[in-house]
Amino acid sequence: METYVIAYDVGTTGIKTCLFEISHTIKLIASSIEGYELHVVENGGVEQDPYDWWNAMCSTTKKVLQENNISPEVVQGISFCAQMQGLVLVDKKGEPIRRALSYMDNRAKREKKEGLGTGLQIAGLNVYKSLKSIMISGAVAASVKDPIWKYKWVQCNEPNNFEKTYKWLDVKEFLTCRATGEFVMTEDSAFATMLYDIRKGKQGFSKEICEMFGVNMEHLPKVVKSTDMVGRITKDAARELNLKEGTPVFGGGGDASLIGIGAGAVEENNTHIYLGTSGWVSTVVSKRILDLKHMIASIVGASHKTFNYFAELETAGKCLEWVKEHLALDEIDVYQEKKQINESKEEVYKSLYDYMMHAIKDVPAGSNGVIFTPWLHGNRCPFEDHNARGMFFNISLETGKTELIHSVIEGVCYHLRWQLEASEEKVKTSKVIRLVGGGALAPLTCQILSDVLNREIETVDSPQNIGAVGAVVVMAVGLNIIEEIKEAKKFIKVKERYIPNKNNTVIYDKYFKEFKSLYKNNKKSFNVLNN
Structure with a gap:
């Protein structure tokens, strides 16, 4: 029998509400998307209004149901796939104390330095605190963007707001609280705080780590599984x-946990790459692994049996969005004029992104010598530097917009290769890689990635909705439709395959070496200009 559920994909710039049918497959019935604002403030702050998430969730839910004549009665459950490592401080009523601090927020430099940068150090980190944190949690809050430093920033800089705090929530946990009144946090979100004890038999927030970093354990909510029904809609x-009062709400997961599940990369050594606003390389592993040199760690996901060895790129598709707005957008007037003279370009290309892909399709591998670095908001992996920035390197008089746009895609792919190679120093990755996210919609991007990595690339249906598919899988377990998350593989089918073009790979091998040198050669300048 068919089961209908709603999955909310809560991204950095918008929420997508998806109605799915679960039977022998997972079928998307209808969806609606609504954007919201990202507030960039001084000193590296990045914030969002939690009510913007909730209001967008409400309006898109109504739209999906009403425009498709679907009764709320048929919806058997809701859940979330959401951006992670946000900080949402709420009072006893679940109301936000202040705007949420995004995972991109990097203003807590002093707090991180005071927390980990004193005493005997290795790689700028306090040895005792780092080793103790790694022993208990399997990771250490080595990035200025980790939530614990955001928490400490509010404590140090906004004491009045901190005094009002009842609970510390992440993005989807705030929405769960609004829907159910329950203060909970899924295991993957709890791990992402770097305060979670992952040792067998001791799972839960660690009193030792909290005391070491001065975190009030009363602020931490109850920890639940991704597949748990955590409450019902009030x-x-x-x-x-x-929606119907009493509709079950399931824990869900963060994007880093559920996108791999939605991709069907659920068995050990399965590797997937995500290309959305951010990007990453993730491989399923069976044990705790940490590489501080490259800032890669095995993180807790939605499955109890495995971890995700996770390397993150802060700005991936965001780089292409930047190109669209600052290099390509003025082309709109050109093809609007053509619309009056010839056939409408809008009938040929669904969006400006499609038009961009068409315009750059004949640019040769290597973009005629131009290399782009995708560090538009600093970088985490394989090096941590919030001062790093993007650049177009090796521009000549002959360089045009098409080469610049083409080089942006290549630059993102170069960085993903860097992360893949760093991952392989510790784990075995799969020969065939699943590519998901909005970037997987463009065949040109898929082929460039295949050529840069020299790996076969597979894509699936609706790759831009794959996080929501992962949320459906955890609901399917919670509703006893399937027994375990591993069974997701039978739902997820391959749509397209891309084989490396060896001639292009030879060029990319040469350019990749130069790409990696650009950070080392410009590190001091980044620090002078952006510190």
């Missing part, structure tokens, strides 16, 4: 969402 929330 009367007030049901009215706002246009």
Whole structure:
């Protein structure tokens, strides 16, 4: 029998509400998307209004149901796939104390230095605190963007707000609280705080780590599994969402946990690459692994049996969005004029992104010598530097927009190769890699990635909705439709395959070496200009 559920994909710039049917497959029935603002403030701060997430969730839910004549009665459950490592401080009523601090927020430099940068050090980190944290949690809050330093930043800089705090939540946990009134946090979100004890038989927030970094354990919510039904929609929330009161709400997971599941990369050594606003390389592993040199760690996911060895790129698709707005957008007037003279370009190309892909399709591998670095908001892996920035390197008089746009895609792919190679120093990755996210919609991007990595690339249906598919899988377990997350593989089918073009790979091998040298050669300048 068919089961209908709603999965919310809560991204950096918008929420996508997806109605799915679960039977012998996972089928997307309808969806609606709504954007919201990202507030970039001084000193590296990046914030969002939690009510923007909730209001967008409510309006898109109504739209999906009403425009498709679907009764709220048929919806058997809701869950989330969301951006991670945000900081949402709420009071006892679940109301936000202040705007949420995004995972991109990097202003807590002093707090990180005071927390980990004193005493005997290795690689700029306090040896005792780092080793103790690694022993208990399997990781250490070595990045200025980790939530613990955001928490400490509020404590140090906004004491009045900190005094009002009842609980520390992440993005999806705030939405769960609004829907159910429950203060909970899934295991993957709890791990991402770097305060979670992952040792067998001791799972939960660690009193030792909290005391070491001065975190009030009363601020930490109850920890639940991704597949748990954590509550039911309240009367007030049901009215706002246009859903039935009492509808089950499942824990769900962060994007880093569920996108791999939605991709079907659920068995040990399965590797997937995500190309959305951010990007990453992730491989399923069976044990705790940490590489401080390259800032890669095995993180807790939605499955209890495995970890995800995870290397993150802060800005991936965001780089292409930047190109669209600052290099390509003025082309709109050109093809609007053509619309009046010839056939409408809008009938040929669904979006400006499609038009961009068409315009650069004949640019040769290597973009005629131009190399782009995708560090538009600093970088985490394989090097941690919030001062790093993007650049177009080796521009000549002959360089045009098409080469610049083409080089942006290549630059993102070069960085993903760097992360893949760093991952392989510790783990075995798969020969065939699943590519998901909005970037997987463009065949040109898929082929460039295949050529740069010299690996076969597979894509699946609706790769831009794959996080929501992962949320459906955990609901399917919670609803007893399937027994375990590993069974997701039978739902997820390959749509396209891309084989490396060896001639292009030879060029990319040469350019990749130069790409990696650009950070080393410009590190001091980045620090002078951006510190």
